[in-house]
Amino acid sequence: MTADAGCVLAELQEAAASANRLLPMSLGSEGSCTLGGIVSTNAGGTSVLRYGMMRSLVLGLEVVLPDGTVLDQLGALRKDNTGYDVKQLFIGAEGTLGVVTAASLRLWPLPAAFATAMAAVPAPKDALALLGRLREALGDAVTTFELVPRIALEFVCRHVESARDPFERAHNWYVLTEVSLPQPDSDLGARFESALAAAIDDGVATDAVTATSEAQREALWRLRETIPEGQRHEGASLKHDVSVEPAALPRFIEEGRELIARLAPGARLIAYGHLGDGNLHFNVSAPAGAQDDALARAADAIGRAVHDLVARHRGSISAEHGIGQLKVGELARYEDPAALDLMHRIKQAIDPQGIMNPGKVLAERG
Amino acid sequence: MTADAGCVLAELQEAAASANRLLPMSLGSEGSCTLGGIVSTNAGGTSVLRYGMMRSLVLGLEVVLPDGTVLDQLGALRKDNTGYDVKQLFIGAEGTLGVVTAASLRLWPLPAAFATAMAAVPAPKDALALLGRLREALGDAVTTFELVPRIALEFVCRHVESARDPFERAHNWYVLTEVSLPQPDSDLGARFESALAAAIDDGVATDAVTATSEAQREALWRLRETIPEGQRHEGASLKHDVSVEPAALPRFIEEGRELIARLAPGARLIAYGHLGDGNLHFNVSAPAGAQDDALARAADAIGRAVHDLVARHRGSISAEHGIGQLKVGELARYEDPAALDLMHRIKQAIDPQGIMNPGKVLAERG
Numbered sequence: 001m002t003a004d005a006g007c008v009l010a011e012l013q014e015a016a017a018s019a020n021r022l023l024p025m026s027l028g029s030e031g032s033c034t035l036g037g038i039v040s041t042n043a044g045g046t047s048v049l050r051y052g053m054m055r056s057l058v059l060g061l062e063v064v065l066p067d068g069t070v071l072d073q074l075g076a077l078r079k080d081n082t083g084y085d086v087k088q089l090f091i092g093a094e095g096t097l098g099v100v101t102a103a104s105l106r107l108w109p110l111p112a113a114f115a116t117a118m119a120a121v122p123a124p125k126d127a128l129a130l131l132g133r134l135r136e137a138l139g140d141a142v143t144t145f146e147l148v149p150r151i152a153l154e155f156v157c158r159h160v161e162s163a164r165d166p167f168e169r170a171h172n173w174y175v176l177t178e179v180s181l182p183q184p185d186s187d188l189g190a191r192f193e194s195a196l197a198a199a200i201d202d203g204v205a206t207d208a209v210t211a212t213s214e215a216q217r218e219a220l221w222r223l224r225e226t227i228p229e230g231q232r233h234e235g236a237s238l239k240h241d242v243s244v245e246p247a248a249l250p251r252f253i254e255e256g257r258e259l260i261a262r263l264a265p266g267a268r269l270i271a272y273g274h275l276g277d278g279n280l281h282f283n284v285s286a287p288a289g290a291q292d293d294a295l296a297r298a299a300d301a302i303g304r305a306v307h308d309l310v311a312r313h314r315g316s317i318s319a320e321h322g323i324g325q326l327k328v329g330e331l332a333r334y335e336d337p338a339a340l341d342l343m344h345r346i347k348q349a350i351d352p353q354g355i356m357n358p359g360k361v362l363a364e365r366g
Numbered sequence: 367m368t369a370d371a372g373c374v375l376a377e378l379q380e381a382a383a384s385a386n387r388l389l390p391m392s393l394g395s396e397g398s399c400t401l402g403g404i405v406s407t408n409a410g411g412t413s414v415l416r417y418g419m420m421r422s423l424v425l426g427l428e429v430v431l432p433d434g435t436v437l438d439q440l441g442a443l444r445k446d447n448t449g450y451d452v453k454q455l456f457i458g459a460e461g462t463l464g465v466v467t468a469a470s471l472r473l474w475p476l477p478a479a480f481a482t483a484m485a486a487v488p489a490p491k492d493a494l495a496l497l498g499r500l501r502e503a504l505g506d507a508v509t510t511f512e513l514v515p516r517i518a519l520e521f522v523c524r525h526v527e528s529a530r531d532p533f534e535r536a537h538n539w540y541v542l543t544e545v546s547l548p549q550p551d552s553d554l555g556a557r558f559e560s561a562l563a564a565a566i567d568d569g570v571a572t573d574a575v576t577a578t579s580e581a582q583r584e585a586l587w588r589l590r591e592t593i594p595e596g597q598r599h600e601g602a603s604l605k606h607d608v609s610v611e612p613a614a615l616p617r618f619i620e621e622g623r624e625l626i627a628r629l630a631p632g633a634r635l636i637a638y639g640h641l642g643d644g645n646l647h648f649n650v651s652a653p654a655g656a657q658d659d660a661l662a663r664a665a666d667a668i669g670r671a672v673h674d675l676v677a678r679h680r681g682s683i684s685a686e687h688g689i690g691q692l693k694v695g696e697l698a699r700y701e702d703p704a705a706l707d708l709m710h711r712i713k714q715a716i717d718p719q720g721i722m723n724p725g726k727v728l729a730e731r732g
Contacts, residue, residue: 041447042447042451044445044447048444048445052422053445055451056418056422065704065708069704069707070704071702071704071705071708072702072704073702073705075611075680075681075682076611077609077610077611077644077681077682077685078414078609078612078643078644078645079410079414079419079609079640079643079644079645079682079685079686080609080682080684080685081407081408081410081458081682081684081685081686081687081688081689082682082683082684082689082693082697082700082701083689083697083701083705083706083709083727083728084455084458084459084463084708084709084712084727085408085421085454085457085458086705086708086709086712088451088454088455089450089454089455089708089712091451092447092450092451093450097450109501109502109505109506135475135548136475136549137549138549139475139547139548139549140475140506140548181505182501182505182506183502183503183504183505243443243444243445243446244443245441245442245443246444274445277444277445278443278444278445279444279445314441315441315443316441316443316445316446316447316448317448318446318447318448319443319445319446319447320445320447321447322447323447323448323449327448331448331449334448335448335449336437336438336439338431338435338436338437338438339437339439339449339452340449341435342431342437342450342452342455342716343449343450343452345715345716346450346452346455346712346715348715349711349712349714349715350708350711361449361450362449
């Protein structure tokens with residue numbers, strides 16, 4: 001599918017669906033974000049586990065370069081090894097090398113069978129083990145695997161209309177997981193449920209609910225998707241978008257929790273998100289009922305400590321949200337100097353006058 | 367998996383298999399090609415349809431830059447949007463920007479179920495239709511889909527020891543196709559066979575044989591993998607490695623056949639390969655028994671005409687083999703000038719003295 005950069009993601013998804021195809025990019029902002037934006041930020045979302053980030057969906061690009069030249073690489077070839085793959089440069093460059101004006105996208109078969117569940121697990125390491133089991137049993141059918149801590153579910157149930165806890169008792173952690181297949185498969189739900197049941201038998205999960213209707217499926221997804229809304233009602237917050245190798249996530253969460261407890265006593269950690277990709281939204285809410293701005297005052301110290309922890313785990317301080325303006329200094333601080341130097345050389349080579357989205361991604365060098 | 371650049375692909379495949387994982391890169395040269403080489407050439411092969419080219423398997427890279435700096439991007443993060451993804455530059459750059467010294471690779475589950483078949487089809491358009499049907503029925507399980515013309519099968523059966531035609535009568539075209547799943551699935555073979563049987567009923571395929579033992583599977587694969595060997599015994603040849611959008615392939619083959627008949631009367635077209643990726647090895651063998659060097663003398667004119675045809679279809683003149691030395695002039699001729707200019711700017715920015723693999727990919731500019 002080839003589309004202009006101003007097209008809204010939700011409309012592109014609909015256009016693909018009307019041709020019986022899936023555009024597997026799923027984001028909270030899909031009703032407003034545009035194709036140019038999701039290419040330029042190499043967007044992620046809840047389907048990365050199965051389909052990859054935006055980079056893996058882009059077959060071709062049209063880009064206006066800083067000198068006004070149009071780079072026409074809109075062909076939708078799967079294989080092309082003619083010289084450097086220059087279009088890769090503009091994916092995730094946040095508009096600092098050129099303006100993406102159109103893209104050719106890879107589409108996938110529309111799922112014809114799917115099943116959705118929320119599982120309760122004792123701890124993040126069990127969530128990882130559950131992911132391994134589901135993949136063992138169902139392979140690539142595992143499309144979504146999102147970690148949700150108890151506190152996030154509480155925030156959502158407290159503030160989001162019609163949201164309710166699907167379990168009878170409280171659990172420490174939850175996972176929203178979906179499996180899907182492109183061909184009809186009447187067995188998929190049964191295999192999914194039996195893998196979940198085996199995980200419960202073995203103590204990897206403590207409980208699970210599966211959606212038996214589209215309304216139930218939407219209700220489960222809503223619990224995951226409204227976490228930002230729930231958190232907004234709980235006072236001041238800090239947000240970090242980090243990734244480490246998935247196997248390192250449980251330890252990262254524990255070390256991060258200790259760090260927050262030390263730097264912002266009483267503050268509440270909301271670590272949730274794309275467990276299968278090693279990507280967490282490592283957010284912090286002010287202590288319940290806090291009236292002062294202590295959390296805001298601690299923001300810089302907390303940000304620094306969280307990013308130091310990420311660096312110790314050789315992770316990313318911006319897994320899917322990019323650098324923008326806010327993290328220009330953080331990128332300069334944490335990035336490998338050789339990589340940072342390459343980025344500056346590329347910027348200088350393609351936009352020597354620095355007119356493309358100035359002030360974003362890279363700091364000016366004196 | 368992280369490995370040094372000198373490791374041989376077959377050894378990496380074995381290492382992955384011993385950890386119950388698949389390194390899905392499958393090439394005729396896998397017994398000798400090294401990791402550094404397949405990264406630097408963005409290798410393709412017979413698993414691209416399902417798993418993508420080398421670029422999609424690289425999670426991290428270590429590269430020595432022209433000034434001796436080591437770029438350490440070996441982390442195996444699935445998501446990392448911190449600035450430009452500089453490692454992408456070195457994948458497929460054929461060593462002209464730096465020397466790849468190690469890589470972290472994405473592994474996949476080892477297939478636990480698979481089925482292999484050779485189908486006979488009337489024409490390339492039927493092969494495409496068969497691919498659509500198999501994907502409809504089996505989704506992503508379709509791992510391999512390789513087009514083989516009758517003449518290639520004849521060459522192989524004539525010259526390769528123990529190779530034999532698996533069909534009772536001759537057919538115009540063949541497809542080697544394999545489906546696989548990461549989890550055991552006793553139904554896979556039956557679903558594959560029923561999709562093939564339906565295709566025969568509807569005239570999309572004329573016949574099909576499925577492998578019922580590992581020996582039969584190997585024999586079918588051997589028919590595909592020894593095409594270059596078979597062709598070698600048939601006298602002088604010309605090779606072109608081209609891609610177009612898959613839907614354009616049938617027309618491309620017909621137009622290419624007319625072109626060869628005009629420029630090299632009696633020469634034999636061997637158009638085979640990765641149909642599902644739109645990538646054909648569009649090879650030409652001298653007329654049977656030819657003793658003169660007419661084909662060699664026509665080589666430049668044929669190459670130019672084939673590449674002109676590719677350009678009219680907005681395809682690639684080097685789908686998986688890269689540019690090297692031989693195609694430096696062809697790249698300069700056919701590449702979009704804006705893209706070519708970007709390549710030169712990148713080369714100048716990273717290797718200003720031109721010391722990395724000089725003479726490859728890009729011509730020196732005066």
